[in-house]
Amino acid sequence: MSADGTVTAGNLADLFNDLSQSIDDFRLNAPPGTTTDDLARLKDEAQALENRAHQFIAQDMAETLSRIQPELQKIVDATAKVQQQIGVLNDVSKAIGIATAGVALGAAIATGNIAAIGSTAQAFADSIA
Amino acid sequence: MTNTRVEVRRRIGISLLGAVTAVVVACNTPDAVAQFCSAAVATLGAGSSIFRDMKGSCLREVNSRSSLASFAVAKEDPDCAEIGKQANAAIAASQVVADYFAAVNALASFDSGKVGTSASDLVDKASGIAKVGTNTKNALEALSKFLATALTSGYQRRQLARDLPQTSQSAIVVLDALSAIVRDDYVEGLLTSEQQKLGDQYKEFVLTKQTIAPLSVEAQLALYDRWRSDQDTILARRTTAEKFVTALQSISKGLSSLAANADRITAKELIALLKPYASQLETLIPAIQKAL
Numbered sequence: 001m002s003a004d005g006t007v008t009a010g011n012l013a014d015l016f017n018d019l020s021q022s023i024d025d026f027r028l029n030a031p032p033g034t035t036t037d038d039l040a041r042l043k044d045e046a047q048a049l050e051n052r053a054h055q056f057i058a059q060d061m062a063e064t065l066s067r068i069q070p071e072l073q074k075i076v077d078a079t080a081k082v083q084q085q086i087g088v089l090n091d092v093s094k095a096i097g098i099a100t101a102g103v104a105l106g107a108a109i110a111t112g113n114i115a116a117i118g119s120t121a122q123a124f125a126d127s128i129a
Numbered sequence: 130m131t132n133t134r135v136e137v138r139r140r141i142g143i144s145l146l147g148a149v150t151a152v153v154v155a156c157n158t159p160d161a162v163a164q165f166c167s168a169a170v171a172t173l174g175a176g177s178s179i180f181r182d183m184k185g186s187c188l189r190e191v192n193s194r195s196s197l198a199s200f201a202v203a204k205e206d207p208d209c210a211e212i213g214k215q216a217n218a219a220i221a222a223s224q225v226v227a228d229y230f231a232a233v234n235a236l237a238s239f240d241s242g243k244v245g246t247s248a249s250d251l252v253d254k255a256s257g258i259a260k261v262g263t264n265t266k267n268a269l270e271a272l273s274k275f276l277a278t279a280l281t282s283g284y285q286r287r288q289l290a291r292d293l294p295q296t297s298q299s300a301i302v303v304l305d306a307l308s309a310i311v312r313d314d315y316v317e318g319l320l321t322s323e324q325q326k327l328g329d330q331y332k333e334f335v336l337t338k339q340t341i342a343p344l345s346v347e348a349q350l351a352l353y354d355r356w357r358s359d360q361d362t363i364l365a366r367r368t369t370a371e372k373f374v375t376a377l378q379s380i381s382k383g384l385s386s387l388a389a390n391a392d393r394i395t396a397k398e399l400i401a402l403l404k405p406y407a408s409q410l411e412t413l414i415p416a417i418q419k420a421l
Contacts, residue, residue, distance in 0.1 A: 054208035061215035
């Protein structure tokens with residue numbers, strides 16, 4: 001039973017499982033003279049009750065999952081926010097990387113180092129990409 | 130440049146290096162969060178096999194209804210299929226929470242010290258162009274490293290301090306729901322029923338055969354061994370599921386403590402607070418992963 005006293009699908013699942021098991025216990029300890037047909041019928045009834053228990057388990061799961069949908073949406077939104085924050089940090093990191101590469105290119109040009117200009121220009125282009 | 134000026138700059142340089150060290154030490158805060166979040170992601174990932182076994186347990190129960198040694202082909206069942214559908218939804222919900230922890234982990238694992246080093250390299254290269262003195266270059270490098278690291282790590286820690294407590298209540302509700310599904314619907318419901326019906330299958334077999342002729346001692350012992358082995362398998366599944374519930378509760382308690390103390394907790398206290406939960410999770414995860 002739930003906190004507010006209402007019967008949940010989970011309670012019904014337990015109830016039907018207990019009923020099914022009681023019938024099986026009776027069937028497997030049936031008094032002498034119980035006919036084969038009666039035993040077969042008891043087995044069918046126990047299985048039908050167990051099927052019902054399965055249905056209530058599925059329903060209980062569905063109800064539990066339905067209750068958390070608003071919270072899941074909040075978590076999805078929060079995840080997007082955290083990913084934006086990581087983006088901010090990456091932007092700062094990238095900005096510094098670009099500036100570093102830019103300065104290296106400037107140094108190569110200023111010193112007239114022709115060989116270095118090509119490679120640093122490429123590095124600068126890569127950092128911006 | 131006079132000796133006094135050089136000394137003042139040297140002292141500034143030392144002070145800045147000290148500040149950088151302080152920031153690096155404070156990075157233990159994100160480390161503690163990263164360890165906790167990483168363990169939470171691993172726990173939630175390991176739980177998928179438990180949710181998947183909900184349909185498996187249901188089908189094993191349905192298939193145990195046929196007579197033992199009847200060699201009946203395992204069949205599908207509409208009610209078990211519905212349980213499987215809901216279990217997949219539970220896995221999806223679990224993945225939402227895992228994605229959140231993974232994002233927080235990525236934020237906590239961001240290497241702000243690396244950004245500081247890049248800034249320091251920038252000044253190093255700029256100094257080469259401007260031809261500044263060594264002392265000035267060193268001071269500028271230390272200053273830039275400090276500012277870049279402080280800026281990013283400060284932002285990082287500030288966001289972490291805000292994010293986890295803000296979302297903790299929602300995460301706790303979801304984790305509690307997942308715990309309830311595993312505990313009530315799987316352990317108490319499906320596994321209990323599977324265990325009972327499996328026992329019934331053996332009992333029925335013995336009763337049926339004994340109406341024809343008494344079972345030999347060897348046959349009884351072989352049946353008993355097989356039944357014990359099946360029972361042990363169910364028991365192992367039950368134990369794994371209970372460990373998973375304990376792990377989910379540990380994540381939930383960790384978040385709850387964090388949220389309750391977020392506005393007044395120090396970095397050292399945060400590490401002390403999260404460490405036991407992370408350690409417990411790291412102990413439980415291998416047992417959950419290998420069992421199913």
